[in-house]
Amino acid sequence: MRALTLKELFSGYNDVEIPDKIGNDEAFIPTVDQSDTNNNSLLFILDKVGNGISTQPECTSVDASTIVTSRDRLIKDSKARVVRVGNAREALAYALSNTYAINYDKIKIIGITGTNGKTTTASLIYHILQKAGYSVGFIGTGRIISDNVLLTDSNYSMTTPDPTLLYRSISKMIDDGCTYVVMEVSSHSIALKKVAPIRFYYSIFTNLGEDHLDFHKDKEEYFHTKLQLFHSTQKGLFNLDDYYVRKAAVSAPCSKSTFGIIREADTFATDICINKLDSSTFFYRENGLIFKAQTNLIGAFNVYNALAALKCVIDLGIKPCVAKSALKEIKSVDGRMQFFRGRINAVIDYAHTPSAFSNCLKTIKDGINRGQKLIVVFGCGGDRDKRKRPLFGKIAEELADKIVICEDNSRGEPFSSIAKDIASGIMGDFEIIQDRESAIKYGFNIANDGDVVAVIGKGHEKYKLVNNEYIPFDEAKIVLEAQAEAITRLCE
Numbered sequence: 001m002r003a004l005t006l007k008e009l010f011s012g013y014n015d016v017e018i019p020d021k022i023g024n025d026e027a028f029i030p031t032v033d034q035s036d037t038n039n040n041s042l043l044f045i046l047d048k049v050g051n052g053i054s055t056q057p058e059c060t061s062v063d064a065s066t067i068v069t070s071r072d073r074l075i076k077d078s079k080a081r082v083v084r085v086g087n088a089r090e091a092l093a094y095a096l097s098n099t100y101a102i103n104y105d106k107i108k109i110i111g112i113t114g115t116n117g118k119t120t121t122a123s124l125i126y127h128i129l130q131k132a133g134y135s136v137g138f139i140g141t142g143r144i145i146s147d148n149v150l151l152t153d154s155n156y157s158m159t160t161p162d163p164t165l166l167y168r169s170i171s172k173m174i175d176d177g178c179t180y181v182v183m184e185v186s187s188h189s190i191a192l193k194k195v196a197p198i199r200f201y202y203s204i205f206t207n208l209g210e211d212h213l214d215f216h217k218d219k220e221e222y223f224h225t226k227l228q229l230f231h232s233t234q235k236g237l238f239n240l241d242d243y244y245v246r247k248a249a250v251s252a253p254c255s256k257s258t259f260g261i262i263r264e265a266d267t268f269a270t271d272i273c274i275n276k277l278d279s280s281t282f283f284y285r286e287n288g289l290i291f292k293a294q295t296n297l298i299g300a301f302n303v304y305n306a307l308a309a310l311k312c313v314i315d316l317g318i319k320p321c322v323a324k325s326a327l328k329e330i331k332s333v334d335g336r337m338q339f340f341r342g343r344i345n346a347v348i349d350y351a352h353t354p355s356a357f358s359n360c361l362k363t364i365k366d367g368i369n370r371g372q373k374l375i376v377v378f379g380c381g382g383d384r385d386k387r388k389r390p391l392f393g394k395i396a397e398e399l400a401d402k403i404v405i406c407e408d409n410s411r412g413e414p415f416s417s418i419a420k421d422i423a424s425g426i427m428g429d430f431e432i433i434q435d436r437e438s439a440i441k442y443g444f445n446i447a448n449d450g451d452v453v454a455v456i457g458k459g460h461e462k463y464k465l466v467n468n469e470y471i472p473f474d475e476a477k478i479v480l481e482a483q484a485e486a487i488t489r490l491c492e
Contacts, residue, residue, distance in 0.1 A: 001099050003027035003040055006083065012197055013094035015086030017071070022081055028066060030095040032164065037064045042083075044092045045069040068092070090193035093163045097197040100171035104199040107137075107174050110312065111185040111195075111233065113226050114206030114245075116356045117305045118159070118184040120297065121206060123333045124309035126182045131326035132318045137173035137181040141350075142335075142460050144169050147176040154462040155470045160189030170198075180316075187225045200233035202315065203254075204308050208244035209355040223247070230254050237311060239304065240265040259311050261303065267311045274300055277339060277367035277452075284310055284324075291320050294328045298337050299363035335459025337363070338476070344444060344486050345452045346479050350459025352381070354391040357456060361399035364452050371450070373401040377443045378456040379422070379436070382413030386421055393425030400454070402446060403430035406439035408457040409465040436464060437478050444486035455479055 005027055010016050028042035037043050043064040068083045068091055069075065075082055085091040112122045119141045126145075129136045138145040141159045144152045151169055160183070161169065173181055185203070189195050208223055223244050230236045230252035238249035240260035249258055258265040261272065269282040279296045280303055295306040306327060313323045332338045337360065340346040347364055351357040357378075364374055376396050380389045396403045403426065405419050415434050423430065433439035436458075443453045455475060458464070464473040 001029050002101070003029050004099060006042075009042070009095045009098050010085075010091065011094070011098050013085075013091055016091065017084040019081055019083065022066065022083070030068075030092060030099060032092065034064065039065050041066070042095070043067045043080075044088055044095070045073065045075075046088050046092070047073075068095075087193055089163075090196045093167070093193055093196045096163045096167040100167045102167060102170055102174065102197075107170070107178060107181055108201035108316075109170075109181045109183055109198060110316075111183050111198075111200045111203040111229055112206065113185045113187070113190075113203065113229050114239075115209035115353055116359075117206040117301065117308075118186075119350070120302065120305045120333050120336045121204060121308050122182045122184050123336075124305060124327065124330060125312055127330055128309060128313045128318060128323050128326040129180050129182070129316075131329070132313070132322050134179045135177050137170070137176075137178040137183075139166070139169060139181060139183040141184060146173045147178055149176075154472070157461065157463075157465075159184050159186040160194055163194050166194060185229055187222055190228050191225045195229075195232075198232065200229065202235050202237070202312060203229050203233040204237045204312060205230070205239060205242075205245045205248050206304070206308065207239055207242040207355075209353050227252065230256075235315070237308060237315075239308070241304075257311070257315075259304075259307050261307070267307065269303055269307050272300070272303055274303075274366075277345070277364065280306075282307070284320075286311070286314075289314075289320065291324060293324045296328070296331050297333065298339060298367070299359060301359050301363075302337065334476075335461070338459075340476075340479060340483060342483050342487055343449050343490055344447045344483055345450075346444075346483050347452060347454045348459060348475055348479060349454065349456050350461075351456050354388055354395060357392055358395045358399070360456060361395065361454065364454055365399050368452055369450065373447065373451040374399065374454060375402040375404070375443045375447055375451060376400040376454045376456060377404040377406060377436075377439050378454075379406050379408030379410075379415075380418055380457070381408055382410035382415075382418055384411075389418065389421035390425030393422040393430075396430075397426045397428055402443070404439045404443050405430060405432045406436045407434055407464065407466065408436070409461075410467075411465050412468045436473070436475075440475075440478055441482045441485070444482040445489070447486060449490060453479075453483075 030042045032044050066081045070088050071084045112118045122140050126138045135147045227248050233254050236254045236256045238258050239245045240258040240263045259267040261269050267286040272282040274280050281294045284293050335350045338348045349360045351360045419432050458475050463470045
């Protein structure tokens, strides 16, 4: 990292009050770590986040020579020089973007936002651009990749990283020669101003459902937060079949186009054929461009993801023949409706919202034959929106034949409390097995030929978070082992 003057650090961010005692030629390196500061450090004191974004104007004691903080925070017991800003988080993002000297003209950043489908759509775009011969960066749920090199460890879980990691990663991607960065953009990252300096070349709005209402005041605020992304993008692509995304398509100030299935859009899919738990085909149609596409990702909702990905890359100049060939090659996206075939089939999915959970189970239910059972193993995250837990229970009862409730990153919340909330939405029978591995094995033990065991909630994650401790946990490996043991049982 290079040291910059305050004028250089805050270039692009104007809501700054610099005290006279700081010289114009003094240079600083931004940090948020109070334990690692020196005379060249510019320590950012960030507002805490609770239910929504809350400024904390209480006194703060710090030991640093120069700090940045919001205007209404009182600093005590410190001889520090204080730089006052309107929003410390936004100021930090600009400071880091400038520190890493990110030139947004050197790379095209593609942002994907929405409640569901972000990871799958981003993964499809990433894969197609790679197949077209480009070096590509990926910033998404659980992983950051620069030109095929993984930059994060197995405990990394965020969708959009904090600025200290985000801008370092984008800088590396530019240094590595990446032409594009495909990036999931969460509502948290927009609300917390993590992405404020980024100039997006192309952004996609997939849909808007019920999620993160433990963070946002209500769904309208959630929607308007998502909409902010399109104030900093050149071109937006909007799902015309979603009510809130249609509203965004009307009000977004960027250049825009639309996609969809059930409404008349600029790009749309027809002749959709869903081959149960296999593949789907459809005709891509846009201004005289028509071709047949195939995706091996199961479920009608993945037609939307594939359609958005194809429209995006074609807009970027990728030939349709290259795009559809690359799409057909993709067998699955880790942890997203990932299908494991066998005498007892298995599905792993990351579904965290009632709509995603329902879509997942409906897709499986519609894809199995009469007499075959759907066994669902799932939980809900601790210290998160409690209101959706009974909805998960209700949906499981409506669509599954057997229900097993287990842990899913309970964090610091007692599992018994989470399980009770889920069970309150269930009228009939269910099993509670706290240990997730034991619950998965139980699901396979009660399954017979042709049944499907759906393990929902953790998806790609390689850990479980219990009592706020990260513990190695590879769900795909456990599912494969349990599947093999169950098949051995059937053969005896």
